[in-house]
Amino acid sequence: MVFIFFCVSGVLGPMSRHPSLTTRENAPEATRSLEKDVLRLGRTLSRYPGAVIVVGNDWPLCYDFRNLREAGHGFGRRVVNVLNTVGSTKEQAVLDFRANRHDPFVILASQDFEFSHRTASSRIDVDQQRGFDETARAALEVHLRGFGACATDTLSDDDILRATVGTYALRKARDIKSPIRANEDAAFQRRLAEMLFDVKREER
Incomplete structure (x- = not known):
């Protein structure tokens, strides 16, 4: 491209x-x-x-x-x-x-x-x-x-x-890509919650 x-x-x-x-x-x-x-x-x-x-x-x-x-x-x-x-x-x-x-x-x-x-x-x-x-x-x-x-x-x-997609969205997608494949569901849930909190904080 x-x-x-x-x-x-x-x-x-x-x-x-x-x-x-x-x-x-x-x-x-x-x-x-x-x-x-x-x-x-x-x-x-x-x-x-x-x-x-x-x-x-x-x-x-x-x-x-x-x-x-x-x-x-x-x-x-x-x-x-x-x-x-x-x-x-x-x-x-x-x-x-x-x-x-x-x-x-x-x-x-x-x-x-x-x-x-x-x-x-x-x-x-x-x-x-x-x-x-x-x-x-x-x-x-x-x-x-x-x-x-x-x-x-x-x-x-x-x-x-x-x-x-926007650069911000692209960066967030890369952040999510690895933990979404995590074997341990509990660890994934904690990391996902942290990222969602970061996104909401940056949008304020």
């Missing part, structure tokens, strides 16, 4: 460009339509069934997942998750998302968003005026071909589930 982080500034269908804490100071308002970007990206990824999309724009703050998929119809069903961009830069949100994942990834990033050298080797900078153009598409294909089977193999239902 390969994660494509879509952090391309603009407007997609009813989803407008909302003010963002992660936009560079004095950056012009991004009002360019992303329809062509989405369609071109969708066509590019059609040859790579192992590639999934994580949306890094600010739309998820205002629209639910169903609306996001409908507006980005050119992506098909590839949108599997969104970044939590509240309180951090988009770059940090990408790094946080990947904290418990080891799959290869590519970031499609508008230049008005704050990215640095930390993600330079995995990032394709997208021009604010031209968008996801032929140059960006060719660069993405170089990355995808380099990932080999990770990009070309069809994903299983388990792969999709792993891509869809």
Whole structure:
């Protein structure tokens, strides 16, 4: 599986460009339509069934997942998750998302968003005026071909589930996986009770 982080500034269908804490100071308002970007990206990824999309724009703050998929119809069903961009830069949100994942990834990033050298080797900078153009598409294909089977193999239902669940849920699932197989039921019950207590405490 390969994660494509879509952090391309603009407007997609009813989803407008909302003010963002992660936009560079004095950056012009991004009002360019992303329809062509989405369609071109969708066509590019059609040859790579192992590639999934994580949306890094600010739309998820205002629209639910169903609306996001409908507006980005050119992506098909590839949108599997969104970044939590509240309180951090988009770059940090990408790094946080990947904290418990080891799959290869590519970031499609508008230049008005704050990215640095930390993600330079995995990032394709997208021009604010031209968008996801032929140059960006060719660069993405170089990355995808380099990932080999990770990009070309069809994903299983388990792969999709792993891509869809949140990082917090993924971490908790790993915590539960070992004790749930414990031979001694009493020990398992105690550990499960402790984890449930921790979850409730963190949710407060």
